[in-house]
Amino acid sequence: MISDNITDYELNMSLQYQNLNMYETDIESSDISQNETSSSHNDEKVLRMMQKMGYKEGSGLGKSEQGNTKVVDFNYQLGKRGFGLKLRNIEDTMEKWDFALEDVNVKENFIWLDNEDAENFTLTVEEMSSWLKEGPPIVDIKTQSNYCDQEFLNKVVEAKDIFDEMDIIELCHARARCNPFESLRSAFFMNRAALKMANIDALTDFMFTNIDKNEHFTSNTGPFYFADVCAGPGGFSEYILWKKRWLFKGFGLTLKDENDFKLHESCCACPATFQSLYGKDEDGNVCSPENITDFTEKVLFETEGEGVHFMMSDGGFSVEGNENFQEILSKSIYICQCLVALEIVRSHGHFVTKLFDVFTSFSVGLLYLIYHCFEKVSILKPNSSRPANSERYFICSNLRRNTLHYENVKKYLWIIVQRLWALNGQSEIDILEIVPLEVLKKDENFYKFICNSNNSLAIKQTVGLKKLATFCRNPTLVESRQEELKKKCLEFWQIPDRQKTPLPQLNAIELVNTVMDKPEIILVQPREINQIKAFNELISNIEDWYYYPLFSSKKTNNCNFYAGVSVSKVYRLQKHKWVRIKNVQLSRGTLVYGEFVKEKCTTKSLQDQEIEYIQYSLHIIDALQLGEQNLSDLDFSERQEIIKVYCKSLNKESQPHLVRIRPKVMDKLIKISSNCLISQGKEGLYCNLPLMGYKSVTETFNVNSILLLKTNLNQSFHWSYVLRVQIFIKSVEDINEDTICLEDILIEIKQRS
Template identity: 40%
Template sequence: MYPIQLCKNLIKKARIHQLLTVMEVISNNQGKFYKAMETGALKRILEDGEGSGRPGFQDSGDTFYNKNPEQVKNFEETYSGEYSEKSKRMMMNMGFKPGKGLGKFEHGRVEPVEASAQKGRRGLGAKPSAVGALPQDIKEMTEEPKPQAREEVLWLDPAPEEPLSGDILDKWLQTGPVKLTIDDETNFVDPAILKGVLNSKTIFDSLDDEDLRHARSRSNPYETIGAVIFLNRAAVKMANIDAVFDFNFTKPKKQNGENAVDKKEILYFADVCAGPGGFSEYVLYRKGWRAKGFGFTLKGSNDFKLSDFYAGSPETFNPYYGVKNDGNIFDPANLQSLKEHVLKQTDDKGVHFLMADGGFSVEGQENIQEILSKQLYLCQCLAALMLVRTGGHFVVKLFDVFTLFSVGLIYIMYRCFDKVCIHKPVTSRPANSERYLICFWKRLGTEPAEQHLDYVNSMLWSEVEQNGDVTQLVPLSVIQEDKNFFEYIYKSNCLLGERQIQNLLKIARYSKDKNLKDSSLQAEMKEQCLALWKLPDSVRTQPDRRGHDDTLSAIRSLIKKPAADSHSLYSFKANVLNKPPDYLENPSNLKTYFKNVYDWNFMFLSSGKNSPDLRIFIGCGGKQVFQLESNSWKNVIDLHLTLPAKTLLYGEVVKEYRGQGNNQIYSKSLHIIDALMLGGVDISSDTLSERINQCNLFCAALNKPFDNQALPIRTKRLYNMDQFESAVNNLEYRAMKRVKRAVTISTPDRINRNEMFYVVGSVLFLKEVKDPWIAVISKTSGKKYYFSVGRDGKHNSEYNIPSDAKMDMIGAYTRRVMWPWEPAACAIFDSQTTEHVTRAEMEIYVSSTVNK
């Protein structure tokens, strides 16, 4: 039945309130009308009161426009806030009067038909969903404090600087029988508050999960913040924590306020017990490819979902599952292999910070969640001591901290970091026991604590020889002697416990009264919080998947200095990207190309003249990588290369060899020569040296040395032309499998120094200084400075390269010079040919220019 037919039937039957309801549904959302038809709600409206058969009001001729003004006023006042203006006007046209039915004799139904309270398919036998009676010893607060966007952090005073020794920790350790009750754990909390927390949870035992969720959503003033643009709410929780602590995770600082991450470094972080990866998505959203993450979580349904990282680029995130390949953090072997994995890729320093958000279902055992999570607490803290570098940070989710084991673990972390606090962010739902331990600036000398916790974990892994449990890490007397620490834990538990009780009671109140809702307050808190946390107030959307030409257009629109002779995409590819190098083929070219050798740098290539391996590469995100051939793009999916979107670089695919003679093997890698844009970051106007530094960081972030399928990516080593003679000394002859010998150079690999090398096929020269400036070496200081003569004849000299002296990437690329060595590399290297520029001729020319 369509809306018009339904309205006609109702008019005939003088069913005014039913008609008013239908008009309201239609005017607001026609989709809801059809939904009501499907559920049978409208059918019940139609069937109610059938058979009246009396004439309607159509014959009266009354309309809205000839009504008495007093009637219109009464109508407006009676239904001012219930229905839309459109539906009220329609009813007035039909002759409706407030408090009376439609029809000639005003005999239609007056009261509106109530909406169905049926929930799903529930029927006979369904258990009633209701909140239990409140415990008598719990009193609800009469006045609730007003929610605030800004949060107060209560810090622990710093711990004694003396590090914990292994002997002391071993002496403190105690084992005992397994304990599965928590109601007597009152050493670190007021007994009344502990009892209140446990009893408040029981009132929801008979409340349906759906009803509980609805009441919780309406009662929490921060609930509508949701996940915003991220994978889940956990990402926003990390954004909340990061902002509360002055963004000290994504922009870590030293204690003196200086940046902890140098410009020549990337930010390293670890995310353990973290699937599906919300915390990491947030960090990558903030930092892009300048952050490299190491993820560790259980394999399976809770694994990382990198394809769902819409807000942050996942190319620099590396999931790892330990030597057992299952991601079980409880397994000591997995933890040790994780440590080796991370340290090897961070120059044995460790990560700048570690995040841990572990948890598992404790349905039916919520009151002893802390006891069930003790090994999880331990292993996450152990991972921090293993992986976080000195001066680094740590954040871990905890639940209740009432037991001596949990408080002892926090005490050990308090002695290992300079600044510690327990904080519950506003994005952590106020009625649960969740809280976060925040630790800043890891101290020196934490190795004994790390080794001790590793030993304790091994005990728990073997179930303490099958007949007991670890009950104590630090004696109660030691904790109580440190009054600063003891009072902080006690007050924290009381404060968070009381807050949890009151919010549980609030949920109960909202469950009983379905009309309670703080929608305006929720909207206000969402706006204020997102502004404080520097997050957009928008919904999660899948990023645009651009093709190669669309990506190139986007890159061209973002670069600061577009090429002058590229007015279109086609001309940019034809005149710039496809421009061949100038070739150095005879000694007379040396003076033509290299008037001032201090302006030039060079690198050794594997490719020779017209090699297909030397290309422009464009990254469109993930494995969507293409190389430019003539004016078209070719997919290089067979290379297993991964690049972030909006990447345009100049590089070559190189065969890297290991071993000599018949035992020789090789693998391929991508060597970056130069780049215009890296993952949306425009580096085109930087100096050549700065661009190479950025490329080094880019490679460090992208490389996955433990992934045998991924193509290694490296940056060519850059040499100054004035140091040509010493640079060539890095070359050496090696015996090859198919030729007697070849001129080779070691692979530029920072991580795996395993004597890999590649064959030299040419030398590529790139200019760093733009005319009319030149680079000069000072005869007094021996330092390089930059000199030019202005149009007015004035001499200009600067020790730091001026901005107008920097040769941008496009300028350097279009002016590059290649000195081909193949197929006469050995002859050129030994200076035994007259057909090519030889090594000796280059050394003589450079020496004569330098010694002027």
């Protein structure tokens, strides 16, 4: 069943402006006499000088007056061409453009195709594998007309021929003038990709950035996870992180080096909660089966086996000189991105991926298989994508993960991906078809949907290409609707109309002064207890207190304030001075109280041997501000819940050189005797930690003291911090006058419980 949204925000151009050019009136050069031209365009001094040298007006230059007597028309020079050079299809003219040929709306026509036949689609992997058809590669895209009108296909292919004749500079100039939405550019983001995602998000009622409000995920406390595949430098992720801050965590897979993510260059989003992964081959190639497996394992591990809430992919590569073969050359990227989505998107999650032309049986068959895995799908050419190119986006809503069909399609895609990888570099054979034409035609709703989409987009692209050619031939033409469309689009997409400006510089002292009314509070030292008598006097009501096992000893107290002024600039307050520390990432604006801990971790090798290693970690005890979210007036329990989400968002287990970020383990003091977080080992006291490392077996740290926080009466951060108590403890075998034995505390609490 096909349902569509009503289009509003229509913008029509008034007749008097439809052929507006750089001149106020249209002037034909034939209407100007030769004498008028001479008197209007020739400098009088130059003319007198030439007459002294023998020049006669109306005659040509040269010994025999053989030179050209016509004025060289320099107003319409294009690109790098020499004067007088004319190229096929783009000869200089003063032709006009009929703006009525375009369908320009701020809110695009958008159609969902509902999947109503999912329950009846129960083909086995063996049955689907029999569909796979190989043969010589397609060399003529005009032969691929099973899913569109042959006339429309021919027109769009012929219109693309303009690229064969056009200089890149004149192409850019004409494109900037003719695209109604060109003035949007990239707004304040790194590139145009961010606005494409904003466009798609708004048109789908913000189903991506409002995934936290999705009825299937309302019980989630966060963070909400997304993946960005083949999408360097990261415009899609930049938009998500700008809109949702650290509440959303991203995982990226893209080619390294020049195509890598560059979110650190963003002027609006903090990349602290974005994690780049590159697969087993460490090159980021999504077409490598081993890279897909490695990426899947790590993403599922960090999302507790559930997967991401949505995935975006924007794969493509340069096809300069082969524009008509873009779809054929992109098939491996198409299918690998789709396979990754099926592997890592959680049940009821969403997926959006870039496509180009969808004329071949391979591409249509792939969309058919993916369509049957989701509740509904759509194909959109967003306004933020230039009208003359083949780009479009396949949008999939509500993954039906727990179905037999989903599992079988995933296995079938694996067969195809591995075969394409094996065929890599071979030019004489290719996979041509993965779903037979008769099967696709049998599904009337899907077949009609694909044909209608291809036909309508082919018409739109042909118009865009013809307009581009016209604007190339007539450099006086301009598109007068750009500024009005920019304003309306940004309003619809909920993007502020502001310039790209670097974030203002921030230092730790400024951050503290901004966050705290009384910054001197952070210098208050904890009260120390070294005798059980003092413990009884100070801790009158044990139900008011929480306890935290600490790594800190009397010699080295590692509890400090940490200030994040940018993702790579984090400072620690040491002896009343802010000192920059390495390998710690916090979102900009973060101010937390935490402990730097040396953890002991154990993993098992492939031979089942235990491997021990040290992992440094920042345990967050309490927080004043996390990113731009101020917590100082929230009660203790609220702060602790938000800290848990924040730590999940920022921790990056796949980057072991970075310091871990985790919430400090703690419990109510009244429970310490019955369920103590501290244990006695051969080497002293230690605390078991929740496992965070990839394939970890145990994670612990040595305990040298206990921190107590009073949390009754919904106390704010300031009161809990000022009233904190620290107890330095030792095991029974190593007791001395300045410490309290843990056993004494346990006995005392048990007696008072």
